[in-house]
Amino acid sequence: MTQFKEISSTAPSVSDAGGVAARQGFKYQDHLAAKQFIKMLANSLCVRMECETADDILLVWQDQDDVLHEYIQVKSTEHDSKKWSKTEITSRSNKNTASSVAEASLLCDKYPAKARFRLITLRAVSKPLLPLTIPFSERTDISGVNELASAILKARKTTRSANGNDLEFWAKNTFWEVTGDKLSVEAKNLLSLNEICDRYGAVPDHAQLKDLYSKVLKWVDEAASASRKTSPSKKIISRVSADNWFKAETAGVIAKRSENFNPYRAITPNFFTTLTELSEDDIKRSLSSYDAEFELSTWRSRKLADYLTNWVPEVSLKASEIVSTDQNSWNEKFKFALKRISDDSELDFLTIMSETLLHSIIRNFFDSEPIACKIFSGSTDGIRHFGNAHVVRRKTHDELWLGRSSVIAACEFEEICNFVIQDLSSLLQPEILLKEKDIIISLREPQHLLPTDLEHAFDRGASFDRLLENICIPILVGYDSAVLKGGFSKDYKDTLALEVTECYERLKSKLPSKVDEYSINVHVIAIPIECTTTLLNQFENILKSK
The missing domain is CATH 3.40.1350 (Trna Endonuclease; Chain: A, domain 1)
Incomplete structure (x- = not known):
């Protein structure tokens, strides 16, 4: 409209x-x-x-x-x-x-x-x-x-x-x-x-x-x-x-009400602060980056790992499962979520952490409603679809955000770009996109969600083109930051913002041609990390201790 x-x-x-x-x-x-x-x-x-x-x-x-x-x-x-x-x-x-x-x-x-x-x-x-x-x-x-x-x-x-x-x-x-x-x-x-x-x-x-x-x-x-x-x-x-x-x-x-029929309306705790925001509407590209910050001159790796683990139940449970949870049964639900992870042989802790990171960013900064349990619907040869799917409400219309997240330990950002672009290229294929629509329809529980103007596009008989008109692809890149490795300084945020912007320009120039062919919005989300290996180990250890 x-x-x-x-x-x-x-x-x-x-x-x-x-x-x-x-x-x-x-x-x-x-x-x-x-x-x-x-x-x-x-x-x-x-x-x-x-x-x-x-x-x-x-x-x-x-x-x-x-x-x-x-x-x-x-x-x-x-x-x-x-x-x-x-x-x-x-x-x-x-x-x-x-x-x-x-x-x-x-x-x-x-x-x-x-x-x-x-x-x-x-x-x-x-x-x-x-x-x-x-x-x-x-x-x-x-x-x-x-x-x-x-x-x-x-x-x-x-x-x-x-x-x-x-x-x-x-x-x-x-x-x-x-x-x-x-x-x-x-x-x-x-x-x-x-x-x-x-x-x-x-x-x-x-x-x-x-x-x-x-x-x-x-x-x-x-x-x-x-x-x-x-x-x-x-x-x-x-x-x-x-x-x-x-x-x-x-x-x-x-x-x-004791029975919460919409689990995604409650205010969620935030952890990150916004580092940069850039929008290029004419080419349908945008960037936002977020900083986990230092605390007493130490980058908050352990606290970030703990923060992400708290999102795991929402990532792994259906809306109907979440709303049936009360304070006394939450621990049992958490254990059930962890069992679902361990039972899925195609999932590893790096994938869980990466997709949970993207999920938490979209939920907190874009007030989204997710299509739950998305990462648990992969094929026998691994996850060959978008790990995150969210409805994001804009001022004039609703958008379906289909995202993949990559947290990579690499010294050269060129290596990260190549990995991300190769991953995205494999997803932007007609057979993958058509399967994606079927997965979303099967996982949606509209009775637990706010009404959206995308309902006509979610119709099982509707063509995928209807969804394409309102799709945005958020690409989250979590990477080892040279700035953060250098330790805390009072002006580190300014230097970090320059690093992020440079990374965005390099990634933007390499996006696959299918993005423009389908006229899709792309939103790059950059998360600088001091050491991805350390963060992953902390995340895995916390989950295993639950």
């Missing part, structure tokens, strides 16, 4: 007369606004909503460069039992102004965007108005809508919106929704909200769900009550802000 271009829906001259001034008692409308809020959370094409600006509720939809405004008018007055009629929606409260229900709705169409309209009422509609109650996606026979549109136009021929549209246009672009009373709307909203919570990995109990819903109601109520003149920005709720708020709220629900 392209970046939403802000289109103001607040008129140049506004006042608080009307809806804002008469907020007291409009609780039915609040529940309907809450319904739209929940709909916005569920659909990424809905980029924002507004309360009592252009209409009672405004939804802004965007698909690529197409922007659509949906103007929603709520009619809760039920002074009699009669059904809504064509005459009632075209009758003016003031004969000298365009004050009928249909005209008031049409006149909202004054902003640079496509327009659609929605009427939400408690009362049902009479037979002539029934065509408007058919959703747009189901209007296969539009003759009834066209006849009704012509009839409504005849009632008020001269009324035009600021964009030049008449009541015939309004009728053809209006959906009439007949809904239940306040309690009925609330009950349906709670069900919908619970479904959204489940997609975000949270399973709230009844009290938590009611509390979450009350916060939604408060938000839309405050937006509706805000002054158009003094606080116009408070009347707007963007999907980004709603989504961020909802993630924080569901994270709180998850933290309070």
